[in-house]
Amino acid sequence: MLRSDVCIAVPTWNHEFFLPRALRSGLDALRRVRDSGGTGELLVVDDGSRDGTEALLRSLEALYGGQGLRVVRHEVNRGLAAARNTALREARARYVVFMDADNHLIPENLPTFLRAIRETGAAAVYGNLLMRRLGEESAFWACSNESFQSRMHEENYIDAFALFDRDQIADCGGYQLGCDAWADWELWLHLAASGRRLVFVPLVFGVYQHMDNSMMRVAAAGETPHARFRRVFDQFGFRSLAPARTRHERYFPGLGYL
Amino acid sequence: MNRPASASLPRILTIDRVYEPVAEYLAAGDRIGDGPAATPTSPLDLYLVHLLVEFAGRSVVAADLAAGSTLGASTVALLANPRVRRVFVEQGRWPSPPDGARLHETVARFVEAREPERAGTLRTAADVAAAIDALAAAIAPGEAAVAIVSASEFRDEGGSSATAFLERFPEGTVVVLGVGRPGVDRAVEGILREVRDGDGLEVRFLRDASSSLFEATAAVLARGATADERARRVGELFATNYDFLAILRDSCLYAVERGSRAADEAEAGRIAAATPARFASKIDFEDATHAHRALREENERLARELREARSWVRKGNPLLAPARRVVAFGRRHRDWIAPAGSLRERAARRAIRVGGRLRGG
Numbered sequence: 001m002l003r004s005d006v007c008i009a010v011p012t013w014n015h016e017f018f019l020p021r022a023l024r025s026g027l028d029a030l031r032r033v034r035d036s037g038g039t040g041e042l043l044v045v046d047d048g049s050r051d052g053t054e055a056l057l058r059s060l061e062a063l064y065g066g067q068g069l070r071v072v073r074h075e076v077n078r079g080l081a082a083a084r085n086t087a088l089r090e091a092r093a094r095y096v097v098f099m100d101a102d103n104h105l106i107p108e109n110l111p112t113f114l115r116a117i118r119e120t121g122a123a124a125v126y127g128n129l130l131m132r133r134l135g136e137e138s139a140f141w142a143c144s145n146e147s148f149q150s151r152m153h154e155e156n157y158i159d160a161f162a163l164f165d166r167d168q169i170a171d172c173g174g175y176q177l178g179c180d181a182w183a184d185w186e187l188w189l190h191l192a193a194s195g196r197r198l199v200f201v202p203l204v205f206g207v208y209q210h211m212d213n214s215m216m217r218v219a220a221a222g223e224t225p226h227a228r229f230r231r232v233f234d235q236f237g238f239r240s241l242a243p244a245r246t247r248h249e250r251y252f253p254g255l256g257y258l
Numbered sequence: 259m260n261r262p263a264s265a266s267l268p269r270i271l272t273i274d275r276v277y278e279p280v281a282e283y284l285a286a287g288d289r290i291g292d293g294p295a296a297t298p299t300s301p302l303d304l305y306l307v308h309l310l311v312e313f314a315g316r317s318v319v320a321a322d323l324a325a326g327s328t329l330g331a332s333t334v335a336l337l338a339n340p341r342v343r344r345v346f347v348e349q350g351r352w353p354s355p356p357d358g359a360r361l362h363e364t365v366a367r368f369v370e371a372r373e374p375e376r377a378g379t380l381r382t383a384a385d386v387a388a389a390i391d392a393l394a395a396a397i398a399p400g401e402a403a404v405a406i407v408s409a410s411e412f413r414d415e416g417g418s419s420a421t422a423f424l425e426r427f428p429e430g431t432v433v434v435l436g437v438g439r440p441g442v443d444r445a446v447e448g449i450l451r452e453v454r455d456g457d458g459l460e461v462r463f464l465r466d467a468s469s470s471l472f473e474a475t476a477a478v479l480a481r482g483a484t485a486d487e488r489a490r491r492v493g494e495l496f497a498t499n500y501d502f503l504a505i506l507r508d509s510c511l512y513a514v515e516r517g518s519r520a521a522d523e524a525e526a527g528r529i530a531a532a533t534p535a536r537f538a539s540k541i542d543f544e545d546a547t548h549a550h551r552a553l554r555e556e557n558e559r560l561a562r563e564l565r566e567a568r569s570w571v572r573k574g575n576p577l578l579a580p581a582r583r584v585v586a587f588g589r590r591h592r593d594w595i596a597p598a599g600s601l602r603e604r605a606a607r608r609a610i611r612v613g614g615r616l617r618g619g
Contacts, residue, residue, distance in 0.1 A: 020500070046272075054270075055498045059470040061273045062302050062496065071272040 004068075005038040006030075006114055006163075007093035008105070011083035012044060014051040015101035018209065019044075022099060023060060023069065025206070028107035029097075030068050036111040041068040045087050048077035081175035081183040088166055088174050096166045102209040103129075103161055109203050113163045115253040116201045122249070123169065123196035124188075126162035127205035134209065143208060147200040147248045150240035152188060153233060154226075158198075160184030161206055168196055182225045189233045197246040202258070268312035269341075270495065276308045277301035279338045280331050283368050297327035297408040297436040304335040306464050306476045306492060307406065310433055311339050313488050315402035321346045321389050323419045324408040324435055330365040332406050332435065337369045337379055342404075344396050346389040349382045386419045390426050403430035409437045409475070412448030420479055421452060424459065431488065432479040437463060449477065460485040467493035469503075 008026040012019060023042065030040040042064075046053055054073065061071045072090050074083065084098055095117055099105060109127070117125045130139035144159045152158065160183075172194050175183045191198060233239060250258040280299070311318050318341050325333045325347040336345045347362050362382050370377040381396075383389035397403055405423040412420075412434070420432045440446045446463075453459045462485045465474045471492075478485045526543040571578070588595055588606075596603040 016499075052499055055495065056500060058272070059468070059496050059498055059500070062305075062470045062473075065273055065301055070274040072274060073272050 003039070004041045004093035006033055006040040006095045006097065006110070007087070007091035007166075008040065008042045008097045008099060009084070009087035009091060010042070010044045010099050010101055011047060011080055011087060012049060012053060012101035013047040013077060013080070013083070014049045014053060016049070016051050016053045016056055018102040019053060019056060020060075022101050022104050023064075025104035025107055026099065027064060027067055027069070029105045029110040032107050032111055033114065038111070038114065039093075041070060041092060043087055043091055044069070044071045045083045045090070046071060046073040047079070047083040048074045079177065080180040081177045084160075084183070085174040085177075088170055091166055094166055096164050096169075098160050098162065098164065099206065100161065102211060103206055104209075105206045106204050109205060110163075112203055112253055113201055113205060116199065116251055117163055117165060119253060120197065120199050120249075120251050122165065122199040122246075123172075123191050124162050124164045125199045125201050125251075126158055127201045127203045129159055129161055129206055129208040130204060131208045131210050134211065139207070140210075144205070145200075145202075147250050148188070148192060148198045148246050149248060150244075152185075152192070153229070153239055156182075156185035156188070158184075158188055159208060160187070161208060163205075172196065179225060182229075185225070186229065189229060192244060192246055193233055193239075195245045197249060199246070199249045199251050201251055201253075203252070268309075270312070271308065273301050273305045276305045276335070276338070279369075279372060280304055280334050282372070283334045283365070284329075284331060286368070295327060295329040295331065296410065297324055299328050299331045299335075299435060300473070300475070302471070302474050303435055303476045304331065306471075306474055307332065307335055307433055307435075308339060309492055309495065310431060310478060310488055311336070311341055311404060313491055314341075314404050314431055315400070316341070317398070317401045318342045318404050319344045319346075319393055319397045319401050320403075321393050321405040321423065323348060323386055323389065323411075323423075324406045325365075326361070327408040327410060328435065330361050333362075333365050333380065334369065336406070337365070337376060342379070343401070344381060344393075345379055346381050346383055346393050346396075348386055348389050349384055386422065390423055394426055397427075403427040405430065405432045407432060407434055409434050409443065409445035409449075409477075412445040412452070413443070417448055417452045421456065421459075424456075424479070424481060428481055429484070430480070431484060434461075434477040434479060435475060437475050437477045449479065453479070458482055462486060462489035464489060464492055468496035470496045 008029060010019075010022055010026065023044070026042040030042060033040045044057055046057055057071045057073075061069055070090075072086060074086065087098070088096065095114060097105070097110070113125050113127060116122075126144050128145040129143050131141040131143055132139050143157060144161070146157060148158065169187070169191075172187075172191060176186045176190070177183075179186055188198065252258060280301075311320070318339075320336050320342050322333045322336055322345055333345060333347055336342050347365075349360070349362065362380065366377075366380045369380065381392065383392045393403060403423075405420065407417070407420050407423075411417055420434070423432055424430055434445075434449065437443060437445055437449070449461050453461045458481045459479065460482065461477055461479045463477045465471050467489045478488050480488070522543060529543075529546075592603075592606075596606045
């Protein structure tokens with residue numbers, strides 16, 4: 001039963017320290033969406049946290065439930081991909097933002113991304129992410145700031161922190177279980193290979209928190225999935241030459257395709 | 259709807275999970291009559307009902323004496339909890355929905371469609387007394403008795419249902435829904451009056467259990483320490499390491515300190531810009547302040563010594579009196595010591611001028 005236009009989904013596992021900031025940006029973004037005539041909800045999927053997140057979320061849900069905050073909890077930890085799939089299942093909106101608990105949105109820009117995904121019919125739209133280190137007030141880098149290209153098969157430069165069409169993601173099977181650190185890369189490649197459109201909007205979507213001991217960095221120190229992804233998506237090495245419905249798509253509402 | 263209740267650990271779900279069946283039930287508004295509920299039930303209040311049921315014991319038998327005023331929402335919340343084995347509702351005072359079905363039939367139909375294994379959990383009785391009797395007949399050893407009542411009962415009827423329930427079940431728990439603010443809602447005074455007149459009755463307003471619960475309208479009424487213990491457990495669930503007011507205070511103090519430090523740095527910059535080149539070596543502002551203070555103290559010390567020396571010179575100098583007598587003798591006899599226009603007179607005048615300069619004149 002869809003009741004909202006957008007669901008901001010925050011999968012979290014033992015990120016008590018960052019949650020208030022992420023949820024504050026989510027609630028502010030929902031207010032902007034309402035101001036522009038839409039509706040929204042903020043859905044937190046607690047993947048079996050044990051660090052105090054559960055108690056914090058209980059208080060926050062009591063305080064902000066009226067503003068659209070909902071909390072769903074896994075009794076045991078099931079992994080990031082499972083948490084995102086739970087969000088896809090529980091979301092009561094057509095469009096879903098996946099925001100990790102250590103990141104936060106630029107609230108003023110979400111309505112623009114909503115408009116972009118409606119106007120393009122894309123499976124996902126994404127924008128620039130400012131990268132910031134802990135304790136610093138300025139960004140030191142920006143990522144997710146290029147359109148989808150064949151180069152994505154060699155390196156993942158688009159973060160999962162984006163706006164998705166829930167129906168299209170669900171129809172493609174959602175996130176792949178078992179490869180949590182690389183699940184978002186796998187999804188991008190899977191969507192592109194399935195003929196779905198992935199559109200870049202040249203606008204800042206949010207702030208990405210750079211952490212030395214993040215799951216990505218820990219995973220990157222071990223085995224990388226390149227060989228596996230090559231076997232899955234580009235076994236014969238022709239992917240860059242094959243037709244693709246999405247390649248170099250850049251769009252801005254009011255201006256069109258760039 | 260729910261997994262079978264496991265043995266002893268309370269199931270602490272999220273507010274959204276607990277309220278989900280109630281939200282679905284209320285969304286079918288055309289089946290439960292016109293107009294809002296006399297006792298509105300927020301997700302937070304029904305979540306507190308869920309917690310109190312979880313804390314009551316392994317198996318619970320409940321009487322929902324507020325079913326009519328909540329339009330069945332409280333009944334659905336009770337039925338959604340697998341720990342609740344039986345729910346009794348009063349038949350008489352429920353409003354009739356437009357389709358003519360009785361409200362308890364609508365609730366039963368909804369619950370059984372959603373969770374067929376819960377069929378038969380809901381039972382009806384003719385009135386409050388009959389519901390309490392039926393509950394007494396149904397309760398098994400070791401089971402807990404819980405009743406839900408509306409705060410309106412304490413405004414109008416003096417809480418007779420709640421007191422009758424607790425007289426029949428001394429170890430039972432009564433949850434009162436829809437309690438307003440003291441001074442605004444007469445129900446608060448009604449509840450406190452019952453507690454004062456009752457035998458060992460205690461009440462705890464759950465909005466007081468935690469600052470996160472300030473919008474809660476539920477209260478727990480029981481004998482002995484039960485109400486306090488249940489409220490304490492609820493409060494502990496909402497206690498976190500984040501005291502929001504303390505965080506706000508610390509954030510403000512940190513901002514003030516940062517602003518003050520920035521102002522000091524700006525002032526140091528201004529002083530450095532205005533300082534002549536010979537003093538332009540970089541000096542720490544705090545060190546400069548200390549040096550300034552030390553110089554001022556030294557200056558005060560020297561000034562004090564100078565004043566003391568002058569005072570000594572003017573008053574207590576042992577050479578001064580003889581010198582004055584010599585000068586007085588010289589003045590009386592200057593006609594022959596130093597006649598006018600003589601070399602001795604000119605030398606004497608020069609000596610007087612020099613002496614005057616030395617004295618600071």
